[in-house]
Amino acid sequence: METPGSTEASPSDVASVLLDIDHVGIAVTDLEAAVEEYRAALGAEPVHREVVREQGVEEVLLRAGTSYIQLVTPLGPNTPVGKFLERRGEGVHHVGYRVAEVGPVLERLRAMGVPLVDQAPRPGSWGTTVAFVHPRGFRGVLVELVQAGPLPKPG
Numbered sequence: 429m430e431t432p433g434s435t436e437a438s439p440s441d442v443a444s445v446l447l448d449i450d451h452v453g454i455a456v457t458d459l460e461a462a463v464e465e466y467r468a469a470l471g472a473e474p475v476h477r478e479v480v481r482e483q484g485v486e487e488v489l490l491r492a493g494t495s496y497i498q499l500v501t502p503l504g505p506n507t508p509v510g511k512f513l514e515r516r517g518e519g520v521h522h523v524g525y526r527v528a529e530v531g532p533v534l535e536r537l538r539a540m541g542v543p544l545v546d547q548a549p550r551p552g553s554w555g556t557t558v559a560f561v562h563p564r565g566f567r568g569v570l571v572e573l574v575q576a577g578p579l580p581k582p583g
């Protein structure tokens with residue numbers, strides 16, 4: 429049980445914040461080809477497509493059970509994903525963890541001294557609220573906290 433103003437959480441509180449893997453974000457150079465490859469190889473159906481200007485990407489979400497594969501391609505070379513592709517080539521870019529509410533989790537991580545990319549929750553794609561946490565905080569993995577939006581996600 430958390431006391432008001434406390435930044436400490438019991439192990440059961442901690443377990444309860446992580447609801448699911450929301451998505452695995454994969455950086456690709458050719459979005460259409462990647463979508464077709466995932467569909468052909470795994471039968472993964474694209475269920476959402478969106479240009480997210482703030483993140484400098486176009487993305488397609490493919491359903492994988494109650495989670496998604498998020499294929500992202502940069503809108504230009506001078507975007508975070510553009511620079512990632514230049515540096516590392518195609519591959520896993522980030523992992524999205526589904527949480528009930530991004531704000532309190534971000535506060536918890538900040539209090540623990542975990543380096544954050546986003547200092548406050550912000551709008552993500554498909555009506556979600558998101559915040560990115562620096563890879564230094566999670567063993568080299570860029571983590572995106574994802575809070576489902578008001579629209580019910582299929583699946």
Ligand code: CO
Nearest residue numbers: 453498524572
């Ligand atoms: Co993402």
